[in-house]
Amino acid sequence: MPSRSSDDTESGADDHSGERVTVLGLIADPDMPETIAEYLAETLPEELDGAWRVEVDADPVTATLKGTAEILDRTAHKCDSRGWTYALCITDLPVRSEEGPVVADIDHDRGVAVVSVPGMGGLQTRKRVHQVIRQVLDELRSDHGRDPGRVRRQRRHGLSGRMIGVLAPIRRTAVETEGSHLDVRYVTPGRSGTLRLLSGMVRTNRPWRLVFGLSRALAAAVATSAFGLSSSTIWMVGDQLGIGFKVLATATAIAVLVTWLIAAHDLWEKRGDPRSDPQLARLYNASTVLTLIIGVVVLLAILFVVNFVLAWLILPASLLTGMLGTETGAGTYLAVAWAFTTLGGIAGALGSSLETDRAVRQAAYGYRESRRRAEHEEQDSDGA
Incomplete structure (x- = not known):
């Protein structure tokens, strides 16, 4: 040229x-x-x-x-x-x-x-x-x-x-x-530079949009949380566990939901794929995992706020005081809402398997690339 x-x-x-x-x-x-x-x-x-x-x-x-x-x-x-x-x-x-x-x-x-x-x-x-x-x-x-x-x-x-x-x-x-x-x-x-590239890939994935693709997971999590509202055992677990155990349980819920999403929707870029560059596959997988983690954290944050408001409105302070044996305050409601959220997050993993592949796979670079390739080839064939 x-x-x-x-x-x-x-x-x-x-x-x-x-x-x-x-x-x-x-x-x-x-x-x-x-x-x-x-x-x-x-x-x-x-x-x-x-x-x-x-x-x-x-x-x-x-x-x-x-x-x-x-x-x-x-x-x-x-x-x-x-x-x-x-x-x-x-x-x-x-x-x-x-x-x-x-x-x-x-x-x-x-x-x-x-x-x-x-x-x-x-x-x-x-x-x-x-x-x-x-x-x-x-x-x-x-x-x-x-x-x-x-x-x-x-x-x-x-x-x-x-x-x-x-x-x-x-x-x-x-x-x-x-x-x-x-x-x-x-x-x-x-x-x-590599870390900057990885953060850019996550940003391009728009992880906040994943929340809208997990509507069924959110519905399952809310349903399970609603069950927790009626369980005094869950109230006591949330109130008695230390901060270390709470952090560990939350991390476990996030890991379970992310792992389930990857497995249920085949989001992992396989290095054996002949079209896949091994180094690029690692970047794809790392960006997918980070995108899912951010999306799941946002999902659980929304669920936590909903649970806190529900607990504040539905559970009288006198009832919690009588069941827990301690003075009820904002910290008590936060602890109870955390217990509901953790339980709901794990249940949400089951609900995520009901999501459509397209809604969830937008978090995977390899999927978007494959979809665009298929659409491009289809347009070329139509033009021919």
């Missing part, structure tokens, strides 16, 4: 005033990348010099591709076919390299790049993507995109802030890959 010369780098359509418009195409994976792309389409034109138009194309092009070289080729092809000046692929696919997790790969000659959302980490993801996109556009518009000595551009747009530099620095490297147009790469090296 031909390279872009300096004469056509800023090519684009003319607006009504006759001013040349630079067209930026954002090719986004479904879900979170698409949401970010739509946000960028609204904010970027006002921040960039000159007249810009941003077009968003929601297309899971990464589902059937391996490596950023193939993604850049597909992005460049779509850029030319759509008549865009530049094209950026925003993906939630975790990308790794020998230097560390990849934040962005840039093809300066063809005016395209791929940006990996998980590489930004789990905090302030939209802001970080925005900063990286601005940096990538600076690279693409620069005549020095392949000059390894021009590293001062990395210090713009907040990519080298003090906290980022200490916790997970983003480094610019020049890349020379035989048979590839890739020439600039931004990475987060070291163990901190």
Whole structure:
């Protein structure tokens, strides 16, 4: 595919005033990348010099591709076919390299790049993507995109802030890959970069959405908790156990529910899968476990609040005092609500087996990738 010369780098359509418009195409994976792309389409034109138009194309092009070289080729092809000046692929696919997790790969000659959302980490993801996109556009518009000595551009747009530099620095490297147009790469090296990638994968999984996918588990937990309201034995257990045993019991309930979800819905990425990279499979599994833990903790927190309110409204203080032999206060109701919640959490594991696979499997990276691949292949066959 031909390279872009300096004469056509800023090519684009003319607006009504006759001013040349630079067209930026954002090719986004479904879900979170698409949401970010739509946000960028609204904010970027006002921040960039000159007249810009941003077009968003929601297309899971990464589902059937391996490596950023193939993604850049597909992005460049779509850029030319759509008549865009530049094209950026925003993906939630975790990308790794020998230097560390990849934040962005840039093809300066063809005016395209791929940006990996998980590489930004789990905090302030939209802001970080925005900063990286601005940096990538600076690279693409620069005549020095392949000059390894021009590293001062990395210090713009907040990519080298003090906290980022200490916790997970983003480094610019020049890349020379035989048979590839890739020439600039931004990475987060070291163990901190891997942890940042993992937190970004968990953030991309949107663990809070898992709560809505566990409605049957929540129903089973609430039903079991309601039974506990009528059991004086459970009241006494909640009041008598020490804090250490309570923490251990809560951790056990979380572990049981997470393990049951993984087993019942086949969420574990198997290393024997021929399409699976062993190191990537470990990242997938770690992100799935963390996502489920966060989702289950949120579920139990909701259940705890419900149980506390029910106990406060239904159980008179005089009744608890008579049964427990101690003065009843807010701490007593908290202890009783904890007992109901722990019992309900374990029962919720049984209810989780009744959930639809699709509702729960959204927490697994491998499932989303497989689903997108199947949908992409189905669209290709329909088009053919």
